[in-house]
Amino acid sequence: MTTSAKNRALTERAAALVGLLRRNAARTEEDRRVAEENIEALADAGLFGITVPERFGGHQASIRTLLEVSAELGRGCGSTAWTTTLSNVCGWLVGLYPERAQREVFETDTAARVCSVLTPAGTSRAADGGQVITGRWPFASGCLHARWALLGMPVTGASGEKPEQGLALVPMDELKIEDTWHMAGMRGTGSHTLVAEDVFVPAHRILSVTRALRGEYPTEFTDETLYRSAFVPVLASVLVGPQLGLARGGLELVTASLAKGRPISHTFYEQAREASSTQTQIAEAAQLIDSAALHLMRAADDIDGWAARGQYMPLLERARVRMDTATVARRSREALDILLNVHGAGSFAEANPLQRIWRDQETAARHAMTNPAITSELYGRALLGVEEQVSALI
Structure with missing residues (x-):
């Protein structure tokens, strides 16, 4: 199987689990832990081994593949997507350690989380x-x-x-x-x-x-492209894959509800989908989600591209990835806000999964690494050549 085919297969496996994750989302939230059925299904699909070195039977896939898988899982359950994605980025981190440490983690358990x-x-x-x-x-x-x-x-x-x-x-x-x-x-x-x-x-x-902030990793396997990826850009980008998935899941829920033919209260519209206001808002939300996806995939391709060339990503490009990730979080939140307006107060009914998506999105988007004010200042300083920065995490 070619690398591209393998990466595509992983994303397809994630998409196939969305229905299961949606069915278990309420239980995952209530139990305050990912449903064991989800964990088992993810493990069976090999989705905890995306970043594990091939030397130990892992997939050693690209950062873009990890983010595409993350976004697919986010359509079904934000908590499951977040947990799976962070487990995988930790697998990538282990791949930066000396071989002795890598063996202690993965030699007897390829899918060790x-x-x-x-x-x-x-x-x-x-x-x-x-x-x-x-x-x-x-x-x-x-x-x-x-x-x-x-x-x-x-x-x-x-x-x-x-x-x-x-x-x-x-x-x-x-x-x-x-x-x-x-x-x-x-x-x-x-x-x-x-x-x-x-x-x-x-x-x-x-x-x-x-040293890792400078791209100096102790792994002996310097020919492995994945483990040459820039440190902070990887750690930042994985935080927003689930958020993109949450926004996409919200769009799917709202459009499915509109297709059932509900009216707009206190208007003459018996079909909300026929109102121009509904149409324009849905279009705007979809466009914001597309914008988030484009920024995320640009960041992923930048990370993968510099790693493939065997060069550590320059400061300006690393700062742009930080900005891109904050943009994904912001645009995903904006899209979901519009979708809640379209769906109305019923969005916040306890039985409506949209309110859980909203709460997950609002919580995840506040991660310090994706703070839009800080990332804007950081990127602006890099663009203007200001040497003194506001964070070492670039």
Whole structure:
């Protein structure tokens, strides 16, 4: 099978699961964790191995494929799409580690799921052959289904200095999960808090984030294109694939409702679909969704293209990807807002899945990495050649 055919097959497998995910969406939200039936179906379809190296039986697919799969799953359930996507980006992160660490995760379990909290937290101290970490890491999406966790941490030298930021790869059975994820949206992601108490992490399982931001990865397999992808652009772009899918799912629900022939209350329109106001709003929502998709796929193609050329993406292009991802979040929210206006107050009935889509979208779009004000400033500085930036995450 050619690479393009393999990538297309993965997206088709995701599309085939949309019906199942929709049926289980309410249960996923109520249980505050992805329905086990979803997890099993995703695993059977190989959708937890999109970014796992082929050396371990994974698909080692492109970032574009990961985002296309993510958007398909988002049509069915935002929480499931988010959990699957973040598990896959963590698989990509593991592919940046030395082979020894990769083997510990994937050699006996190709589909081993990994969760992460990249924000550096807790404390560390130098120990013979590694670091000992203690702390609490909130918002660990997918931790309820993971075997490993990636935890942001300060790396501490022998004299107590902290020369760099690291990312510790830790087995989940060495951590505790605190039930802290009580949110209005994305409730099924189970993004609880991970707790470590004097956990030893060997040096080969600590990735230097400081170096990764420059495209310096410790993997020995430098010929593998996927694991040459730019660090922050990958981490930012995966956050909005599910959001694009949510907007598409909302459009499908509203157009299906209109096709059934409902009227517009307090007007002479017996068929809302015949009103020019409905038609123009649906067109505008669809156009916003298309705009979001175009920005997301441009970002994906930029990431994949620079990796294929064996060059680390320049600052300006990395800043544009940050801007693109914020644009996807903003346009998806705007589209859904219009669709809610078309559908009316009934959108917020507890029995209407549109209100869950709206809550998931509004929650996911507030992720700090896609903050439109910050990304605009960041991109503007890059365009104007201002050296001092507002964030190291570019």
